[in-house]
């Protein structure tokens with residue numbers, strides 16, 4: 690497939706290949722496209738990590754980045770996403786990285802444009818490259834996924850990270866449990882995990898993955914007071930002390946310090962939060978390599994194999 694829209698687009702073999710290519714890049718490996726590749730990053734929602742790490746990855750691979758800022762584009766004149774992508778295709782763009790607040794924004798694009806689409810997050814839907822970088826971080830730590838218990842804690846309902854990670858982790862053999870406010874739970878996710886109380890789950894999980902409270906998606910329903918949330922569902926110092934030996938802390942970030950996780954734990958020995966961000970660059974290099982190889986019709990690269 691020339692797109693990466695959701696983790697279910699990837700087989701277990703695809704995931705293994707992407708993790709392996711990312712590790713190859715971490716270890717200093719090189720790869721570049723056979724011809725110029727023009728790429729644009731379309732971020733209709735704000736981003737620090739995903740946008741910047743995609744750009745670093747694109748520069749490391751020698752791609753031609755065509756600057757695109759939603760605020761100064763013709764989106765402000767009413768141009769639709771469909772017309773933006775068709776326009777970029779018409780002027781020779783090969784691939785677009787898109788983040789958008791609409792769930793499954795890509796449904797209106799697939800099959801109607803030859804541009805490759807890499808999803809950098811759609812509403813409450815999917816965030817495939819975040820899941821892949823999380824998988825790489827877990828693999829670096831534990832070697833494999835089989836038998837690991839991963840606790841995903843927090844604003845499950847609005848989290849595209851929870852949905853993407855539950856899909857990949859379960860397929861790779863990990864046990865996934867969810868925790869957090871029950872009113873923010875999503876029954877649809879129960880097929881990929883069970884619900885547990887946070888105080889018991891922190892003691893048994895190998896990976897304690899906190900989620901950001903997605904205030905921007907809560908609408909009229911409002912949210913909880915920060916201190917109440919921290920005591921009820923956050924990773925407090927007391928809960929971290931009860932985590933088992935060798936277990937790690939993850940968070941897709943940005944982190945609300947002292948809400949989802951105690952400030953002093955963000956950079957503690959167990960935390961892999963900044964490691965996740967570093968891995969994001971290499972995972973995005975691997976995803977771009979795969980996309981470009983599929984565009985080139987090679988499926989392989991001589992340097993890497």
Ligand code: CP
Nearest residue numbers: 736737738739941942
């Ligand atoms: N984790 C993540 O997607 O971060 P950004 O929103 O900063 O890209």
